[in-house]
Amino acid sequence: MEEIEKQYKKQIIEIKINNGFECKKCGSNEYHIKNEIVIICKKGHKETATVNTAFHGKKVPIFKAMAILYAVQDNYKNWFANQNGLPSNWGGYQEDEKEDIREKLSGATIARLSSEAVASKFEIQKKTAEDFINSIGLWVAENDSEDYEAYEEWIQGLKNAQSIKAYESLFHLLFYDDKPRSEEGVFYTLVTGIIDNEPEQY
Numbered sequence: 001m002e003e004i005e006k007q008y009k010k011q012i013i014e015i016k017i018n019n020g021f022e023c024k025k026c027g028s029n030e031y032h033i034k035n036e037i038v039i040i041c042k043k044g045h046k047e048t049a050t051v052n053t054a055f056h057g058k059k060v061p062i063f064k065a066m067a068i069l070y071a072v073q074d075n076y077k078n079w080f081a082n083q084n085g086l087p088s089n090w091g092g093y094q095e096d097e098k099e100d101i102r103e104k105l106s107g108a109t110i111a112r113l114s115s116e117a118v119a120s121k122f123e124i125q126k127k128t129a130e131d132f133i134n135s136i137g138l139w140v141a142e143n144d145s146e147d148y149e150a151y152e153e154w155i156q157g158l159k160n161a162q163s164i165k166a167y168e169s170l171f172h173l174l175f176y177d178d179k180p181r182s183e184e185g186v187f188y189t190l191v192t193g194i195i196d197n198e199p200e201q202y
């Protein structure tokens with residue numbers, strides 16, 4: 001296992017334990033940790049890191065999953081800046097930084113990063129990208145019963161009710177009050193299903 005993947009799994013175990021681990025099979029909350037990434041309850045039931053999280057059974061590893069979600073978030077941020085003008089602290093940027101930002105903004109012509117773009121950027125199949133994004137959105141929708149609406153531009157062109165639902169929840173996962181949520185916050189939600197208010201770190 002790649003080191004970065006193991007780090008993510010260790011973080012998942014930490015979150016599960018901090019939230020009060022309870023074995024899904026027997027309800028026990030006595031456990032020990034094996035190899036840093038497996039929880040074993042008192043009766044011997046094993047729970048690997050990704051079980052009961054949004055990362056379970058995905059074709060993409062966790063580090064890539066997070067990078068994809070960040071690319072989707074970043075694209076929307078850039079698209080939004082494109083619509084609403086350049087950052088207000090534009091004057092504070094160095095010339096080469098301005099160049100980078102101009103380049104990013106000029107690429108962000110649609111609000112929702114397409115699964116084709118995700119596939120090519122992350123070197124995965126388009127179907128894998130599509131399934132991944134949909135399943136993350138639907139997992140969030142399942143775990144968080146509130147209904148959300150997303151901006152027209154975000155869901156534009158989606159063909160069926162299920163994809164719309166998936167993307168509405170995805171928006172809610174990635175943004176809070178229209179502000180991008182932190183990587184930590186997004187990760188926490190994908191482990192616990194809980195969307196926090198996230199007062200800090202913007």
Ligand SMILES: [Zn+2]
Pocket residue numbers: 023024025026027028041042043044045
């Ligand atoms: Zn158990």
